[in-house]
Amino acid sequence: MLKATLRSFLAHKGRLLLSALAVVLSVAFVAGSLIFSDTLGRTFDRLFASTAADVTVRPQEGLAEAVPSGTTATLPAALAGRVADVEGVAAAHVDAEVENLTVVDDENESVSPTTGAPTIGTNWYPTERSPVELTSGHAPRGPGQALLDSETADRADVRIGDTLTVVAPPGSFRVEVVGIVTFTTTNPGAALLFVDTPTAQTKLLGDAKAATGISVEAADGVSDELLKRRVADALGPDAYEYRTAAEQAESDVEQLGGFLDVIKYVMLGFAGVAVLVGVFLIVNTFSMLIAQRTRELGLLRALGADRRQVRRSVLTEALLLGVAGSTLGLAAGIALAAGLIGLMNAIGMNISSAEMVIGWATPVAAYVVGIGVTFVAAYLPARRAAAVSPMAALADAEIAGVGRPLRTRAVVGGVVGAAGVAALAGCAAATETGSAASLLGLGVLLTLVATVIAGPLLVRPVIRVLGAAFPALFGPVGRMSQRNALRNPRRTGATAAALMVGLALVGGMSVASASMTESFDRQIDKTLGADFIVQNGGFMPFPREVTDRVRETPGAGLVVRSRFAPVAVRLPDGDRVETSAVGYDPRLDEVADIRYAQGDTAAALAAGHLAMDADFAREHGVRLGGTVPVEFQGGRTAELTVGALTDMESAEGFGTQGGLFLGLGTLQRYAPGGQDSALYVNAAPGTADDELRADLERTLDPYPQVQVRDIADYKKLVHDQIAVLLYLVYALLGLAIVIAVLGVVNTLALSVVERTREIGLLRAIGLSRRQLRRMIRLESVVIAVFGAVLGLALGLVWGVCMQQVLALQGMTALAVPWGTVVAVVVGAAVVGVVAALLPALRASRMNVLAAVAHE
Amino acid sequence: MSTPAAEHAPGLASADRTAARARGLTKAYGSGETTVLALDSVDVDIMRGRFTAVMGPSGSGKSTLMHCLAGLDTVSAGQVWLGDTEITGLRERELTRLRRDRIGFMFQSFNLIPTLNALENITLPMNIAGRDPDRTWLDQVVDTLGLRDRLKHRPAQLSGGQQQRVACARALVSRPELIFADEPTGNLDSRAGLEVLGFLREAVDELGQTVVMVTHDPGAAAHSDLVLFLADGRIVDEMHRPTAEAVLERMRLFTGAGSRLPGSPAED
Incomplete structure (x- = not known):
């Protein structure tokens, strides 16, 4: 029987070709995504593990920033001195690092990565842990010198001696490129700019006494854990965050993990679609092959093969197909992963395909998926084959499967479809996002299955x-x-x-x-x-300097700033909600039309007041005129009076739960140091819109990250x-x-x-x-x-x-x-x-x- | 290698009396040592308005002869004419058109498109050509073959005899110059077979059609005006106004002591 099966498999191999291709595609996506994310994970693990300091001191993590506010948390740089005195510390370095800088060349073109990866400005001090080494030029000395990473320099065609403008939160400053650094490890895609430590503090952080962290090197024989405990004891265990190298690396990986997970899930999504669609293809192929072989199967039955043998014969064919498809799919998956790694390199990440990681899980998953899919898909056709009667060998039968009634399908499809429609109707009628979404998911699944069955x-x-x-x-x-x-x-x-x-x-x-x-x-x-909105295309905040220049632009009339700040509000019903609040300048009414259920813009933006969405307020028992304790970044809290309740569609979206907003003055008082996210600009009386636009564009020329839009x-x-x-x-x-x-x-x-x-x-x-x-x-x-x-x-x-x-x-x-x-x-x-x-x-x-x- | 095949000597037949003719028609399969000659320099004239039967044992080349005359198969050497048209050397597209417009076919089985009903099958060649069938002629054909109450039936709903009658109607309805019937009774019981042969006879006698029928059944051949006997790729004899007994007798001579049963199912 096995010989007959093998013969039959080989005889039909042409007809199984496309089914095999479907298996190959599914398996390739599964294997490719696993290999790719394993490789990326390993690469970054290694990167962060090799670059993390023995112990890192950071400011306490505050409120999560649902919407970027443009602030950088700092701690006093003087801590470095205190840390250096701790027993077992070999060295303590001040870190002064700012993400999301904009660096502009002579022609006002940004040299930042085009992929959306950040441009990071940091202070230069050579250590073994640095991800880069100085390959040409010399270390930066003084406020006018900087180093640039070689990949950015190559891409933007920057050479030693060129001048760049750094648009930093405290203000823009010009630097001469005095050296080029080269990554010794994988570059995650960011652009790096180094200046000396005082420059980083004053020009990047805007505070000569501030630092974003302290990197501590342990003396020989002192473990990271021990050192962390000692440093924490010296500075106060709750005052700052302390991390060993391992913890720091883990947290860095975690931060990047979101991005890696997205890639992984997208790839698995592709694999899922491929598997799902592939199943149809395989079911169809086997059904057709069996229909065509009805007489042959009948003959086998007439010659004494029992049903189980016939079924097993078909399933063995499926198994062979699955094994062949999985093997090819695994190979294709490796190629796919290599392609993705190449793509990552093209967008600025340096990952060597030679370091490709193929974990044991990859081949296992590949074969499980490949063989599983073919087996499942071939099961029904196999049962149908087994049901062929020995008489079929003798009859001059028309193609099987044509005449069989579809009654079972009608009933099953109808029942599943009705359930699906009910779930969708429930979803449409639901009033809560959570239950509506799960009903939607259920409805989508059931109606899909019903349509496939009843198709x-x-x-x-x-x-x-x-x-x-x-x-x-x-x-x-x-x-x-x-x-x-x-x-x-x-x-x-x-x-x-x-x-x-x-x-x-x-x-x-x-x-x-x-x-x-x-x-x-x-x-x-x-x-x-x-009339116009000035903002970053990626909705990132921009330095205050931009705001000042826009205000000075001839023809600019009213300029209303909007600025986000993470807040936590404690509500009367006991809930603590972390969200982002917006601060606006007064005269908001002239650039926006906000509908209020109670109160007005003046009351909302008055000092010590805030406004929120009326539905949110009702849900949490907030009343107009009541006060709510609001916690800002850095630990400041304030009792703010509810001045107005708004009645807006989509007040809560994109991390702004509750639709909180308040006067910019109030915001600045409790959360200083933020950057504006958008400027709403009206033309001054007598200025044509076109004219203002042209002027604004000229003003914004040195700030390529910000654009003016009507x-x-x-x-x-x-x-x-x-x-x-x-x-x-x-x-x-x-x-x-x-x-x-x-x-x-x-x-x-x-x-x-x-x-x-x-x-x-x-x-x-x-x-x-x-x-x-x-x-x-x-x-x-x-x-x-x-x-x-x-x-x-x-x-x-x-x-x-x-x-x-x-x-x-x-x-x-x-x-x-x-x-x-x-x-x-x-x-x-x-x-x-x-x-x-x-x-x-x-x-x-x-x-x-x-x-x-x-x- | 000329073989007396039809009433007239080769080359002398006038074009207006022959529906089709072949000269030196040779068909070889394979090459070199393993070459098999299916047709060996055959000369043949098919007379207009006659019912010609082609007989021969299995492997004698009778189906190949029909395929070559009908433009279904290419020839290795020689020439074939349909009426005045030389079809050897015609391109595929012209051959297709020729088959569509000037030739009617009946096969042993699987004559009809299962998705089309009887009427649609009958008018299919004309529809493919984009022509409307002549209504009176269509009605006459349908009535002659007794298919009036079966026109809306699908092939699967028709008996074998009815299916062959539909195929016969299809072959007749475009008034082709020549109808080729390849074992048209091979799959029928004797009554239905007789019926179909009767219709073919009627098509020749009453409707003035020309029919060439390949068969291995002496009884079927007896319905024809002329039987051509093929053996080993050559026309070896012919018989006018045949009877079943005479044909059977002649066949015995050719097959040599019954080493092969006439018309064994392994044909082709």
């Missing part, structure tokens, strides 16, 4: 409608292609399901993102009244942010489509083989090659469009429900991107045409005689 039932009605015009448009060729698609609803349904899954995701996500965009647009139109530009910026999410979805879609195309190709190719005689007959009675190709192409198009229509219908329903969840977050507008919908349907037709290329060619090359010849 074959929908084939007839939907394709009757879709292909109704075919006979009129394409004559008998159109009629035959429509009927061919209807011929085996199960097969058509399963083939289209692969495409459906991808397109449903896209449909849902595009409705959600279009709705988000529309909501933001409406809200911007409703609330924003400023309302339309601002909307576009917001759209671009949302679009990033969509790109990811489109990438997922791309993968799903690739596999779906494989599925369509697979189905058509096997159908063509199955219909050899029919095709021969058609050719004999005068169907031209071109007409034959068109027939197959149209069948392919109708299958693909069927999948697209089903997927989009499902996706639109999901999208509407997703929008209901977003509405709870204040994004109330519902927008359906009909343009995208139409484009997807057209795209599906193109996919159909592409998928039909090879099968059609093959069919048209078929020898007429071989096709009409008797069996």
Whole structure:
């Protein structure tokens, strides 16, 4: 029996090719993502472990910054002296480091990485732990000298002797590049600028007596743990944060871990889609192979093979396919990881592919996924094979699977579908984001499963409608292609399901993102009244100097600043909420239109007052005129009076829970040192907008990180942010489509083989090659469009429900991107045409005689 | 290597009386030492308005002869004409058009497209050509073959005999110059087979069609006007106004003491 199985596997290897490809893709993504994240993890572990000081002293971690405020926490530099006196300390260095600098060359071009990685300014002191070494020039001395890392220097074409402008929080200053440093370890992608310690303190931190931390070197024989305890005892255990090298490295990795996790999850998302879509392909292939081999299986049964042997034979074939696919997939995964590492290098991270880490988990996962998927996918077809009766060998049977009733599918699909619809209805009716989101997830899953199960039932009605015009448009060729698609609803349904899954995701996500965009647009139109907004494209804060220059710009009238600060409010109901509050200048009303439930802008921005969202206030028992204790960064607290309650859509979004805002004066009093996040600028009376814009642009020339935008530009910026999410979805879609195309190709190719005689007959009675190709192409198009229509219908329903969840977050507008919908349907037709290329060619090359010849 | 095949000597047949003819028609499979000659320099004339049967044992080349005459297969050497058109040397596209417009086919089995109903199958060649069938002719054909109440049925809903009648109607409806029938009764019981042969006879006698039928059944061959006997790729004999007994007798001579049963299923 095993020999028969092997023979059969080898005989059908061509037909299993595309299934194997689906397995390879799934496994490649799983293996690739594991290898990539393992490699990255190992690289950074090593980097941070080698660069962390024995013991690090840092300011206590305060409130989490949901929105960047532009402040840098410091401690007194004099601590270094006290630390140096601790027994067992070999040396104590002052660290003065600022992230998110902007460094500009002579032509006002930023030399910072274009990838969004930070530009870090820090004080230069050579130690063994430094991630860089000075490879040319000399160490910086005095306020006008700096070192730059070689990668940034190469990219921005900066040489020793060039002058750069450093835009630091306290103000801009010019430096001459006196040396180039080269990374001795992996560069995580950031740009590094070194100045001497006094310059770092005064010009970067704005305080000659401040430091961002103290790095402590242990004397020989003193363990990090012991030293940490001694330093903590000397400075006071609760006054600062103390970390050993190991702890510091771990915390650094953790910080980066978020980014690594994102990559890992994205990759696993790809793997998931590949697996899901691949399953359809494999199920379909095995079903078709078994249908074609009905007589052969019948013969085996007639010759005495029992059901179990037949089933085992099919599953063994699946196992072979799984093993072969997994092995190739593992290899492809290694290539994929190498490609990703190359990509990381291209965007400025230096990781050597030679250091690729392939943990034991990777091959295990690869084989589990590959073999598991094929096994699961082949199980039902295998059972069906086992059910073939010995009589099938004798009967001149039509292809199996055509006539079997779809009643079970109707019932199961109906029940699951009803449950899914109920969950989605529940989601739409829910009032709490948490429960709505989980109902949404459940509903999405159930409706997807229901559509996959019931898909074959929908084939007839939907394709009757879709292909109704075919006979009129394409004559008998159109009629035959429509009927061919209807011929085996199960097969058509399963083939289209692969495409459906991808397109449903896209449909849902595009409705959600279009709705988000529309909501933001409406809200911007409703609330924003400023002529121009000056801000960083990445919503990062910018130095005060920028604000001053904008104010001085001729023609600039009112300038309203907005500044974020992390706060913690203790509410009357006992909850402590950490969030970000915004500080505004007075005359906010002239640049924004804020709707109040109670109170007004004057009361909200008055000294010692704050405003919050009315719903949030009600929920937590806050009343107008009451006071709430507010905790600011650095430990300052204040009792602020609630001056106004706002009634705004989406007051709480992007980390600004509660919609807290207050006068900038009040904010500055309790949280000094922050940077502005946006400036709302109105033209002075008599100044044309165009004129002001040109002047502002000239003013902002030395600050390439900050741009001036009018309302339309601002909307576009917001759209671009949302679009990033969509790109990811489109990438997922791309993968799903690739596999779906494989599925369509697979189905058509096997159908063509199955219909050899029919095709021969058609050719004999005068169907031209071109007409034959068109027939197959149209069948392919109708299958693909069927999948697209089903997927989009499902996706639109999901999208509407997703929008209901977003509405709870204040994004109330519902927008359906009909343009995208139409484009997807057209795209599906193109996919159909592409998928039909090879099968059609093959069919048209078929020898007429071989096709009409008797069996 | 000329073989007396038809009524007239080779080369003398006038084009208006022959529906198809072949000269020096040779078909070889394989190459070098293993070359097998399926047709060995065959000369043949198919007369218009006649019912010609091609008989021969398995492997005699009778199906190959039909395939070459019908433009389904390429020839190794020689020439084939359909009417005045030399079809050897025609390109694939022209051959397709020729088959579509000027030739009708009936095969032993699998004659019909399963997704199309009987009427759609009958009109398929004309539809492919983008022509409308002649309604009166279509009606006459359908009624002659007794298919009136079966037109909306799919092939799977028809009996074997009915399916062959539909195939026959399809072959007739475009009024082709020549109808090739490849073992049209091979899969039918004797009654249904007789019915189909009757229709082919009627097509020739009443409708003035030309039919070439490949068969291994002497009973079927007896319905024809002329039987051509093939053996080892050559036409070895012919018989006018055949009877089943005479054909069977002649076949015995060629197959040599029954070493091979006429028409064993391993044909082709």
